[in-house]
Amino acid sequence: MSTVDATAGWDRLIEHDRVHGSLYTDPAIYEAELERIWYRTWVFVGHVSEVPEPNDYVVKSIGPQPVIMTRDKQGEIHLLLNRCTHRANLVCDAPRGNSSAFRCPYHGWTFSNTGRLLGYPFNSGYDGREAKRELGLGRVARIGIYEGFVFGSFAEEGPTLLEHLGAAREALDRLVALSPSGELDLSAGWLQHKVKANWKMLVENETDGYHPQFVHSSIFSVAQSGIGELYGEESTALSRDLGNGHTENDLRPEFRRIGQPLGWFGTTPDRVPDYVAQLEAAKGVEQARELLIDGSPHVMLFPNLFIAEIQLFVIQPLAVDETVQHVTAVQYKGAPDMNRRMLQQTIGSVGPAGFLLADDSEMYERNQRGVHARSPEWVVLKRGTHRERLDEDGHLVGDATDEVPQRAIWRHYRRLMEAGA
Amino acid sequence: MSGATVNRDLLLEVEQFVYREARMQDEHDYDGWEALWTDDALYWVPANGDAIDPTREMSIIFDNRSRIATRVKQLKTGKRHAQAPPSRTRRVVSNVELLDGAGDGGELVVGANFVLYESRERGVTLWAGRSTYRLRPTGDGLRMAYKKIELVNNDRAIFTLAFLI
């Protein structure tokens, strides 16, 4: 494909209903994305339940940046860069641990888990201690926590986390509302599934209601799954632009039409009686029934957090053509019978050997190879342009299989890239 | 089990079983491979270490017998895109050891290492790890009641693993 000069203007690459293939392949565009999206906007980093105890820490990331998420002795969460301020060694090597301080293995520089430099060996080699204040670990400029979801932004200023989440907040509320304790426990560990594809291939696919009947027909047919029909021509489900690049497949119209509690999870209340009783105790029988009919959200929070009902994906770009999907099972704190089922269904569905995600990932890599073709140069995102409409909240919606979400993602992307120009 | 007590005939039978399984996997003999399992089988590829609790933590594969059947059925649809076309694979299984079980009708615990080349459009991917089998003698020869595969890189980002490991 011919290379289009990105400096000529993002409007030349991103039109309303088609985008240029070079957006997935041009290393210069990828570098620009790191600066204008990954190192500027709010990016999901981790969940507070991954550091449940004082002085717990986990090694996480913001794109290619290595980040340590810590909980200090007071319970406060910090996002520090995993880089010694002395000679740049990685301070933490273990994926998780419990320590009030980190000691770099290279020369022994020691930092508190809030990032403060506590000291270094043989301090007579330095002429004074005053420089210590400037030599604390780098930190992600802003940290925001919503319902236990920890986001970081490298930009000192900009929209607040709540402004960034906007209407997508409601999806997180819906997710948490299904936990009888009102809390999630995301400590089952993450699978790391690597693909040779651009990160936007993944973002676009997460709320693409057009692909399931094709990409996933093999597992739908052998498992007698009804998921395929949710994304059919007859489906009353909606695709929705939630603003700020956040998008969802809203399956509630279908689940409400069917009216079966836990139908969204492919089970019935009698299979998870303890969980249902707990939820009824917490919310009341009527509201619990509504929650169990509506089910869990299917929402992509731009740029990197995908909630797929009972799974949570974090998208991590590593290069223009290399991306890692981190995935774990949603677990409701204190609901063991439901958690067992959600964990086992997640293990079956996702990750490198998953019945669903292995096939999605094959598509990502095939897309990435295909988009290098010289002709045609454009990716077509026209589906449903003639029937998209505003819902009662003023959000743009389309039919279940329409490309409303993909167009929404690119509109937001273009705004961010133009803002950084 | 010390080397001196190894029953050579038994070890030979075990080795032949392990090699046969490897060949069926490499040649995508899905029905033949499925028939190697007992009815109560467990097929496990842990993630983030080898000693995790698969009932509370994420695994790469944690299949009971019914899910093994689903896996095979999905592969046989021909629309399992991650294996359509199937990966070309060849694996070398070695260091086969009888770790436990005297062969008196009880289960045999067998350990082995493997190195595996996988070729797909993406390129060649090298896989390596250790397998632990529980093999049960039946009137029809040995059957797999349990296979655990500890990938050396199960704590890192890995490519799609949709062929039979």
Place this chain on the structure above:
Amino acid sequence: MGVGEVVSEFAAVAVSIDHEGNGPRLRIEDLKTGHVGYLDALELETLAWLPEGALHPLLDPSLHRWRKPAPNGGHH
């Protein structure tokens, strides 16, 4: 009497209750060097009540362990 090992990527110690003295004390062995230290009940109680950050000065590597010996040889 062994209690156990406390290990992180930064340090590894074995802790046990030592009964060689007139009263029990906590024995801490640095597993990387074999160096041993002791803490008595009052010292441990004090540690339990330490406010946030009070240990930070002690975590400075130069404080005791990695420093040039004092001119009078008082430090080891």
